[in-house]
Amino acid sequence: MLYAVNPEWRTHSSQDVNSQNDGKEVLIGGWIQQIRDKGRLMFLTIRDPSGICQVTLHQKNVSEVVWETCKKLTLESVVSIHGKVKADSRSKLGAELTPDSVIIHVVAEPKVPIDLTKMKTKMEIDTVFAYRELSIRDPDVAAVMNLKSIVAQATRKFFKQNGFTEIFTPFILTASTEGGAEQFSLDYFGKPAVLAQSCQFYKQAALSCHEKVFGLLPSWRAEKSHTTKHMTEFWQIENEIAFATDKEIMQVQEDLIAFIFTTVARDGEDQLAQLDRTISIPKTPFKKIPFKGAKQMILDLGVEEAQEEDFGATGESALSKSFKEPFFITEFPVHLRGMYYASNPTNPEVTRSLDLMAPEGFGELSSGGQRVADYKVLEERIINQGFEVSNFEWYLRMFRFGMPPHAGFGLGFERLVRWIANLSHIREASMFPRTPDIYSP
């Protein structure tokens, strides 16, 4: 019995219509994926989230009511069909269902705006997202979303079994937290507010309550970037640890990535097969490449853009393509990083920060590092980066009255899913993505 499903509408899944269940009575529920009408013989393909099955009706073998009911069906209509499983070695699926009763829940209107009968034929990308509430019926989309659910569960399991506490940070904020990337403005009962572009300050504050924290939390950036790795609304795997350094948070990321890949390889086998994706579990530890060295490697790859101060999107992508395993870029210069990154005591121009990079051209996954815990250094950094000290009142006050040294990172959840599922664009890792061009459905 399916838990929490009405047994008068559905007791089994499409995938239960298989040769092992020969002779069994089942009640399946789902959408009409295909109708092949051959006069006195009719084949229906029923789709539910578990897969598809075939219902075969010979007019002479089914009741008149069942025959007439099925004659009314259109593509994407929703039905419950009761009948007996019949193993059939000639059928691709190994079995078919002979119906003895049919409930029509909805007769779908004809002319579905997108063709859901041949889903492996790639649709125009604009159509996919304009009719996203329909295009998510594609089993490839379901496979990606199932992988996403598996990655989320694995992430939390990893943190839980290593003694981390889950946190929930606020999203409506009064002022610019970090500056830099753009924020969405909103009206908070007549007062100006913004949507959080990260939970940075709040996850640091949470170390007053907990020793080690994590969260899977949404963020927003109002950037008009038309790239394959940016959305305006996205989730981050967030992490912060008291009394930790940049060294420990690299280890956490290595262990986390290995744990997630191991879990996905085990629990996501069907989804990976559906997507024709093969993954291998990354070998730890990952390579650590200082910023200067990374820049030289990019120049050696012939990307001229890397002569600029930062090495840019093209450089990052080229570098990522040249790797088969994830790697870290370390020792970013102070002026290229957020003001909350601690600098190296022996070389104050350089931060104790790092980015985790995916291989195969997928590029940056996470940013993190050791944080500044000294109030005076932090105040100086805020001034040097051109911000107003008065915008950081509570954040600075927290440090004036004692915060431990700490480190942490934020890892792009959809970026990770994109890499695992091998998606050409990050928006495919979201059921209802938000980009500068898409904000509906």
Added chain:
Amino acid sequence: MLYAVNPEWRTHSSQDVNSQNDGKEVLIGGWIQQIRDKGRLMFLTIRDPSGICQVTLHQKNVSEVVWETCKKLTLESVVSIHGKVKADSRSKLGAELTPDSVIIHVVAEPKVPIDLTKMKTKMEIDTVFAYRELSIRDPDVAAVMNLKSIVAQATRKFFKQNGFTEIFTPFILTASTEGGAEQFSLDYFGKPAVLAQSCQFYKQAALSCHEKVFGLLPSWRAEKSHTTKHMTEFWQIENEIAFATDKEIMQVQEDLIAFIFTTVARDGEDQLAQLDRTISIPKTPFKKIPFKGAKQMILDLGVEEAQEEDFGATGESALSKSFKEPFFITEFPVHLRGMYYASNPTNPEVTRSLDLMAPEGFGELSSGGQRVADYKVLEERIINQGFEVSNFEWYLRMFRFGMPPHAGFGLGFERLVRWIANLSHIREASMFPRTPDIYSP
């Protein structure tokens, strides 16, 4: 060894300074909670998220460096202290630490704005939230936040083991989803948008990908309600099931609540003790009271407000106070519910919807029910409730091209935590709450 913590700063927790560890060398890290300076004898209380421990310094027994270093300490300074655990039956904590080396990470400024030395003395509520980044150092707050983390994990475990898939829905939306409660407006690259007040439409859509879905997701309501059970930013335990009815989702809620309480009773014992809270596991099934009967019960309790059409906040609270176990209110009239609730085929004035109510006066926890799956009924409802059909384009299109019958509910996450932790106000269930008056820190 603590996972992912720098062993030069911290190898043990305060709670490891106990009589079982007599003679053991430990390195603890934390805040100075108390200083008692008795001339040649000094007692320091060190607080970390695991609890407190006592460090005892006799001037004659410690090095001059250690003595002079500790003399510099102020309340809330952050230190790492290495030393030997000494069991001491006279001490309240059963043991103390004799230090042989001390690292000062931060000397806190004197005059901490709130008194963190006597945290059981309740502070003024305005002070608590004005200095929330400091008041969360109170172990009572940590206990609540730890319970919240346990409830989140239990929720996801329950859904996972019952075959549900986790979903992530969008938060920036184009138009009013349900109408009714107010929404926060924001500017989406020059176009008007709103923050999601629920994921209702999107969790319904997700049933195109998955059979049964859940999510722990934030929502926002721009209501200026000054009540003990409303925040403008809150999380909901969201759920939707294809081929289910109102009956099944009542069972899911009963099982979920029982599972969460069982988990909290086992994993949250220390936190419940810290809060002086005793919980008992609710007995299932819960009572089901039709709306009309609930109204009569409230009138019998002497709440005159219940003579109004809906029975209001006072009525709800009075009814909840009269119960010792959670219960459902069912059969709400169509005109008092969202337009997406299916009506009873035998009595079309009444919906197949329900609210889950907590006992002890905590009131409404969830709303849910059977949804309308028929396109024409839905369109009629939208018109009857005074909305513009054109605002529901993609939502209606989804039903035009076939959606299965389905049911679901949304359960207030902080409301549940408030009940479990016995908090007087819902904002105490949030580390950084958002109410009409609070939006910083």
